[in-house]
Amino acid sequence: MAKTKGPRRPKAQTPKGFRDYFGSDVTARKAMLDKIAEVYHRYGFDALETSAVETVEALGKFLPDVDRPNEGVFAWQEDDDWLALRYDLTAPLARVAAQYRQDLPTPYRRYAMGPVWRNEKPGPGRFRQFYQCDADTVGAASVAADAEICAMLADALEAVGIARGDYVIRVNNRKVLDGIMEAVGLLRVGEPEYKAKERGIAIRALDKWDRLGEHGVEKLLSTGRKDESGDFTEGAGLDHLQALWVTTLLMQRLNSVEATLDVFREKLAESAIGLEGVDELQQIASLLDAQGYGPDRIIIDPSVVRGLGYYTGPVFEAELTFEILDEKGRPRQFGSVAGGGRYDDLVKRFTGQTVPATGVSIGVDRLLAALDAKGKGPSRAQGPVVVTVMDRARMADYMALVNELRQAGIRAEMYLGNPKNFGNQLKYADKRESPVAIIMGEDEAQKGVVQVKDLILGAQIAADASVEEWKAQSQQVEVARADMVATVREILARYA
Amino acid sequence: MAKTKGPRRPKAQTPKGFRDYFGSDVTARKAMLDKIAEVYHRYGFDALETSAVETVEALGKFLPDVDRPNEGVFAWQEDDDWLALRYDLTAPLARVAAQYRQDLPTPYRRYAMGPVWRNEKPGPGRFRQFYQCDADTVGAASVAADAEICAMLADALEAVGIARGDYVIRVNNRKVLDGIMEAVGLLRVGEPEYKAKERGIAIRALDKWDRLGEHGVEKLLSTGRKDESGDFTEGAGLDHLQALWVTTLLMQRLNSVEATLDVFREKLAESAIGLEGVDELQQIASLLDAQGYGPDRIIIDPSVVRGLGYYTGPVFEAELTFEILDEKGRPRQFGSVAGGGRYDDLVKRFTGQTVPATGVSIGVDRLLAALDAKGKGPSRAQGPVVVTVMDRARMADYMALVNELRQAGIRAEMYLGNPKNFGNQLKYADKRESPVAIIMGEDEAQKGVVQVKDLILGAQIAADASVEEWKAQSQQVEVARADMVATVREILARYA
Missing domain, CATH: 3.30.930.10 (Bira Bifunctional Protein; Domain 2)
Structure with a gap:
């Protein structure tokens, strides 16, 4: 017996044969x-x-x-x-x-x-x-x-x-x-109906030259053609x-x-x-x-x-x-x-x-x-810089940082999810294909600095951990707050 | 009795309530x-x-x-x-x-x-x-x-x-x-149905403050309001x-x-x-x-x-x-x-x-x-330069002229209608809001020159024929074919 249920929920589904386009x-x-x-x-x-x-x-x-x-x-x-x-x-x-x-x-x-x-x-x-x-x-x-x-x-x-x-x-x-x-003899000017069917067969055959080949076209122009499946197509005569x-x-x-x-x-x-x-x-x-x-x-x-x-x-x-x-x-x-x-x-x-x-x-x-x-698609837009949220009380500061980036023409976001788990914020940045994350905790705020993390380099290091020299490269730098925009620009230019 | 007609032609009509957008x-x-x-x-x-x-x-x-x-x-x-x-x-x-x-x-x-x-x-x-x-x-x-x-x-x-x-x-x-x-008293938290109707009336009234004015809103919040047409709207009580x-x-x-x-x-x-x-x-x-x-x-x-x-x-x-x-x-x-x-x-x-x-x-x-x-609409695109057709035998030359203009980034057209009546060509240019017409007849072709006609100035002169000084201004100049693009650019810059 069917269970008693609440009202059925609608299906979240694009109609059959339709699609959505993202980003x-x-x-x-x-x-x-x-x-x-x-x-x-x-x-x-x-x-x-x-x-x-x-x-x-x-x-x-x-x-x-x-x-x-x-x-x-x-x-x-x-x-x-x-x-x-x-x-x-x-x-x-x-x-x-x-x-x-x-x-x-x-x-x-x-x-x-x-x-x-x-x-x-x-x-x-x-x-x-x-x-x-x-x-x-x-x-x-x-x-x-x-x-x-x-x-x-x-x-x-x-x-x-x-x-x-x-x-x-x-x-x-x-x-x-x-x-x-x-x-x-497949057309008489002024008599559109004359051999219209045969003419149609001939023109369709010529249109499919690439697929049929010379021999196939000749067959269709004359006596007809049997394809691989054994189906017979009538010829134009x-x-x-x-x-x-x-x-x-x-x-x-x-x-x-x-x-x-x-x-x-x-x-x-x-x-x-x-x-x-x-x-x-x-x-x-x-x-x-x-x-x-x-x-x-x-x-x-x-x-x-x-x-x-x-x-x-x-x-x-x-x-x-x-x-x-x-x-x-x-x-x-x-x-x-x-x-x-x-x-x-x-x-x-x-x-x-x-x-x-x-x-x-x-x-x-x-x-x-x-x-x-051809690898010549219009350049896929880069993901946004993500300003992470280390301290809920500093939301206004983070928004000021993100605004500074945006006003400089840099695509940027503040993390708007639940900031409790910092790992989730980096996962989010990954999903957004972010090139850079900005980190400013209590310490940084006191010192008037921010951490600028190069996520592309970070991903490269993670993907190829054996290359010791790469590890020596710093994927995260601490810069004065006033230098944040310039530092981000520098990193973005590296991957442009 | 209805006349015998051929099959009815379809109406060329945008469906009711729909519209087309041009240019x-x-x-x-x-x-x-x-x-x-x-x-x-x-x-x-x-x-x-x-x-x-x-x-x-x-x-x-x-x-x-x-x-x-x-x-x-x-x-x-x-x-x-x-x-x-x-x-x-x-x-x-x-x-x-x-x-x-x-x-x-x-x-x-x-x-x-x-x-x-x-x-x-x-x-x-x-x-x-x-x-x-x-x-x-x-x-x-x-x-x-x-x-x-x-x-x-x-x-x-x-x-x-x-x-x-x-x-x-x-x-x-x-x-x-x-x-x-x-x-x-128009809302009890957790009881969405409580005074829902009265609340609706009140919120609608507040939403229409601009139109109703302070007094009208007060009436609707309390006992109700009769509008200019005499219709009475119930109040929120x-x-x-x-x-x-x-x-x-x-x-x-x-x-x-x-x-x-x-x-x-x-x-x-x-x-x-x-x-x-x-x-x-x-x-x-x-x-x-x-x-x-x-x-x-x-x-x-x-x-x-x-x-x-x-x-x-x-x-x-x-x-x-x-x-x-x-x-x-x-x-x-x-x-x-x-x-x-x-x-x-x-x-x-x-x-x-x-x-x-x-x-x-x-x-x-x-x-x-x-x-x-605000007069701040995105700049309406300028009409195209029209290359007129004086001599059917020179179509290839006209197309070469129009191509030269286009390759220089200038919006341009060759006149593609019936070229017999030159007046129609200028009427066409007018309808297209063309800033410039190019004219090259037999004489010009022999001499290796083109006529460049400033249609905007021409229209101004036509609109204000009494200003004698304007007539002195030349609305049409003869330039070497090689100077056509530069001359057109100069005229376009005048009206940019």
């Missing part, structure tokens, strides 16, 4: 986003912060690549309205561009940084709330806008600490892909030669943009849309070149796909080229941290008019992980 | 919060960013001062869980303090800044999503923690640009109020002399903290809890005094109430003392921008154990409005 998790991300925002601002982009909540109607009922209405979104009914948490920063931008179209400058350059919410099954490293960091230009049809976004992305990556040479931004154009589809023509074209790497694009001009000579795409790539390359963004930073790469539907012109992808070790200890390239492209139909939902737009989204968590992997 | 609205708030965070960090407080979504169970079903379950909260059901958007930053802190109690340092000092959501009737200036900015110390019973919060609040206000003398932080203790209630005793006690202003507290010690001699409160106020005053936070910044003021229930010890309130004009043009004090106090029961919901806690919340929008009123 340097918050400040490291903030520092990175601040640096990106500075670049975006310099490029003339204005900050925009929309509400986290949108009407389901304005948000659109579909996440990209999701078929069921409302799938993937947190939504609820409020009086007569259905409201939902935004699932990205692009849908709210489309709403804003329509709602304020009379007031916003044209073109409208904006950046946005903030959390978005996805009602998806959580998994390792997959959370239902995460940050996005977007920059978009709405109302500019010129590929100069796309080129600008690519240059800005390069500057942003360098601003956060990714060295030139450690990243590359690949640029392609969906129209080139359309040209290829047209050339092999090209004959073997057509499939080979596609992969060969996309694999060719010539040593100049001009040479590459010349090959595409020749191969896509029959496709008006394909040639248009090649011309746009040429223009982007020239515009970037004029600004000094050469192939060491931004390259034209006709093999880039970037997902389905959505994009209508140039697409771009930033990849980090340095190696990290994967979970099995094998080296692999870090990979993609940002991507984007031109999408011309988002605002149309609201106004009926096509508004050209192009933009980029940086994967905030991916880029933070990259900075960590 | 300097975002950056001004961010700049202010950054300065506050810097102070909090220096005081040893760690950043915490909890998820926006909580389980309804963890959040608690009650907003402070709200009776109905779930009232005031955006909540929805997700599989078996009820989830909700956080309505403040304190409830998530209580959850975190319970959930991670083994890992967090004790005491745990944390600050949090971010949006919260209230499902309330929107009104002018009242939105359903707004920012909060909190700092709390969990696990410290000592009033030294309260004193620290007060000092930190003073430093934070000064850091954002509120001058010393333009603010005052008033400190009281709920125990002193309890003592007063006990003295007039004290006799006239008791009511007078309370208001007289709270109105007395002596010229030192000691003298004030001596009066309270004498008047509350029969109330143990009252005397405890007076002693705590004495301690806080001493601790603050030792750090140099005197009555020019922080004063002991036994008339401060700060709402109902919730607080269990010291309470504090930051008030801006400078005058602004109200909506009818009459001068009035700006008033409260922050408040807080000690609350010892929040974590108990989860763990069954009382955990002492104290904290402060800054009214983000109020403080931003105050900075605006």
Whole structure:
């Protein structure tokens, strides 16, 4: 029989798939986003912060690549309205561009940084709330806008600490892909439904080139492919030669943009849309070149796909080229941290008019992980100096000490727990990763001195007790009260 | 009969009660919060960013001062869980303090800044999503923690640009109020239900002293009060002399903290809890005094109430003392921008154990409005330099110009709209509040020069065309391309 209990206590638990961020998790991300925002601002982009909540109607009922209405979104009914948490920063931008179209400058350059919410099954490293960091230009049809976004992305990556040479931004154009589809009979311009399914299979296959390899892509372009688990994926129905023509074209790497694009001009000579795409790539390359963004930073790469539907012109992808070790200890390239492209139909939902737009989204968590992997994360803030409490009657003195440190710009705390057990105070300092503890008991107070204890040196000595010379080093010095700030500064400088 | 239409287009509309923030609205708030965070960090407080979504169970079903379950909260059901958007930053802190109690340092000092959501009737200036900015110390019973919060609040206000003398932080203790209630028979220690209703009436009356005036408060403490509209509010039932005793006690202003507290010690001699409160106020005053936070910044003021229930010890309130004009043009004090106090029961919901806690919340929008009123808002970012497009064939040159400006740290844009109509380009520059436009047509390109147009001077001339001398000033200069950056810098420095 159940025991009689008082009212059940609530569980102290983050909801499933959500997480909390503590201390340097918050400040490291903030520092990175601040640096990106500075670049975006310099490029003339204005900050925009929309509400986290949108009407389901304005948000659109579909996440990209999701078929069921409302799938993937947190939504609820409020009086007569259905409201939902935004699932990205692009849908709210489309709403804003329509709602304020009379007031916003044209073109409208904006950046946005903030959390978005996805009602998806959580998994390792997959959370239902995460940050996005977007920059978009709405109302500019010129590929100069796309080129600008690519240059800005390069500057942003360098601003956060990714060295030139450690990243590359690949640029392609969906129209080139359309040209290829047209050339092999998977697309008829003006008939969007024609072979749409086969085209989808082909584009998805090209998008997964890295994972499938050349042979796997060819299979999927033609008769279909059986994967390791034995599952069969239907092919796009090209004959073997057509499939080979596609992969060969996309694999060719010539040593100049001009040479590459010349090959595409020749191969896509029959496709008006394909040639248009090649011309746009040429223009982007020239515009970037004029600004000094050469192939060491931004390259034209006709093999880039970037997902389905959505994009209508140039697409771009930033990849980090340095190696990290994967979970099995094998080296692999870090990979993609940002991507984007031109999408011309988002605002149309609201106004009926096509508004050209192009933009980029940086994967905030991916880029933070990259900075960590490079040991270039924003410097983790040092722990605070801890002023210990030896004598309850001297609380005012300890607060004066801590205030002196703070006014000198030094991060500092007075121990505010129960001061009875001095060992607990040092344990607390340890948990806070304090570099220095200040100690002032009755004796010190009488003499007008304080003890300044170097906790980092102390920890080193404790960790490596056999090194006798270290023991000779004094980890604790007695200094005049007036010299406390200077002494602490000296120690902090040692470990900066 | 209704006309046959295509599918209805969605409304491009922010949900009712929500708003979007553009450009300097975002950056001004961010700049202010950054300065506050810097102070909090220096005081040893760690950043915490909890998820926006909580389980309804963890959040608690009650907003402070709200009776109905779930009232005031955006909540929805997700599989078996009820989830909700956080309505403040304190409830998530209580959850975190319970959930991670083994890992967090004790005491745990944390600050949090971010949006919260209230499902309330929107009104002018009242939105359903707004920012909060909190700092709390969990696990410290000592009033030294309260004193620290007060000092930190003073430093934070000064850091954002509120001058010393333009603010005052008033400190009281709920125990002193309890003592007063006990003295007039509205409280029996250990019997929380005893005269709870009357006590509530009395405390609410004292909280509204500013609005009700001495006489109104006396009425509410005794027989009740009829307001201007004729509505009658029940009184707390004290006799006239008791009511007078309370208001007289709270109105007395002596010229030192000691003298004030001596009066309270004498008047509350029969109330143990009252005397405890007076002693705590004495301690806080001493601790603050030792750090140099005197009555020019922080004063002991036994008339401060700060709402109902919730607080269990010291309470504090930051008030801006400078005058602004109200909506009818009459001068009035700006008033409260922050408040807080000690609350010892929040974590108990989860763990069954009382955990002492104290904290402060800054009214983000109020403080931003105050900075605006003082003309001390974070400097609104200047608009970008606009490089105009005179010749479509020279896009690459224009991008090179804009890149040169950006690399020199100058905010700059190339005009990305349709360049046909040059007047539109200048209108765009105007909308962007651009200080400078760069013009390079065929002639200039041949000569290796650019035109640098001072748009601010241009606007001044346009606004005041009669001043002949100004017309003589050149608002447009032709400079060598190599001198463009220097010339732009010079103009920007003029208006910095």
